[in-house]
Amino acid sequence: MNTQKIEGVGLGLRHCHFQEFIDDKPKVPWLEVHTENFFSVGCAASKYLDKIRQDYPLSAHSVGLSLGSASVDCSVREQHLQQVKQTIDRLEPVLVSDHLSWSASDSVNYLPDLLPVPYTEEALDVMVQNIDHVQAVLKRQILIENPSSYLSYKDSPISEWAFLNALVERTGCGLLLDVNNIYVSAHNHGFDAEHYLQQIAVEPVQEIHLAGYAVRQVEGQNVLIDTHGHRVYGPVWDLYIKAVERFGAVPTLIEWDVDVPDLAVLMDEKAKADTIMSKISKGKAA
């Protein structure tokens, strides 16, 4: 059993920074890794990580458990879950997470993306069943991350925040709140991001994500896309301030997956989040 804790602002560990983390041991309290990148025990990435994790607690973030899949044929997802389990048993992360999304259906194909779930009672039952199963196999709690989405279903009567709160109540899972995703989805679907934050139950939130988005024109509309390829934008920082005010100094991650810059840029983003977290914590303590 891992008794480490993660606190403060961590970074997403990417291949191009492995050597720096081994040689220079930059001052970062914890790191997040994509579980799927370390399925192979023998690969160079896993060997680097074995060294790095001696100095840094980990959060393991999955993208492929397809928790919103209603398919009956679960063999692909079951195989994926077993690989996640083996990797987690090896890496002993403090936190384990995946998304409110799906990737695989009954067909033989797997879409490597976080596809949107309609927020219905049926989908809630499916997610609850799948989360229960994953937690039983992994023998631990997982966190569920709110997604960015670019598509609205007509039949989606439950709000996203109510859906997440219901998942917590029915499965005992925790939440990973991606503040950038809230901003992106609020823009794309026209809801109030601050209202969203206020509706999320406080206690289950155990990790926060921050990242940059891109703007794409689709049929004359500006659509925000969660690319993880840019610095965190101003309005997302503003929303993060509100999040820390509500949820406290929850461990926060700077995510950057596309065109990953020098570590100094990530450290600069981390410093901004550190400042917000510490100002609000001091304000609350005063």
Added chain:
Amino acid sequence: MTKLRELQRQFISDCLSADLTDDNVSIETDVDTQTISAKGQMGIYRESAIGNIIIPMQITYPVIEKLVGREFFRATCRQYIKTYWPKTGNMDDYGQEFAEFLSNFEPVKELPYISDVARLEWLYHESSIADDMEPSDWTSFASLSEDDIEKTEILLHPTVRLFYSLYPVKEIWDINQHEPQANSELDLDTLEGGYILCYRQGIKTVTLTIAEADYTFLFAILNGKTLYQSAELALDIDQGLDIQGIMATYLKNGVLCQFFTQPIPNA
């Protein structure tokens, strides 16, 4: 079938459809289309998924990308993806059929070697992610009886891959490991193909050109021949082959991993 299950089947089908038009989006009636059409919303996911597939292809096939250029590579991947969508969520599994695809891909027919370069890159990728295996204690091998040596079977390290090409793919692969330099062109008319060994040492995956006799020896071992049979096959290729010498070489670099004086379990 439940409503959600059917919706997800149609969603995937729409995403994979190459000729998606405004008229044939099957989840049209399920999507709120007040600001953007169902086709437009589906297109965002389609493009995102394709982008998420191209990234691991770039990681697995960097030499192919260099040879054909970034944009051509992306366009080629898009064609490949139409036929070969991922089957699992582990993207390490994805891309195995790319060499075969390239061998029938009309736009690269002027590059007859490209399929073999892709084959080498896939083997390199497989070697990079293969499991480790602890070697036997080979000190006891020296004290084996003649009878035991004759029966001995060997397991190569799980990262070992063997490859033969008519084309000088090792030279093409080597020259594309670095930024282009002056005089770094290859004369493909004079260079010949050859035998290639790929394996991992520590965290580094290595590719080596090896002699035909070495290839024959290792290939025979890989295919379950005894040490004695493998040596005989190699000696057929090169009667002067120093079997003890090549065993010492491939023991030192870890290619020969475990030995058994009984048939290998589950072999």
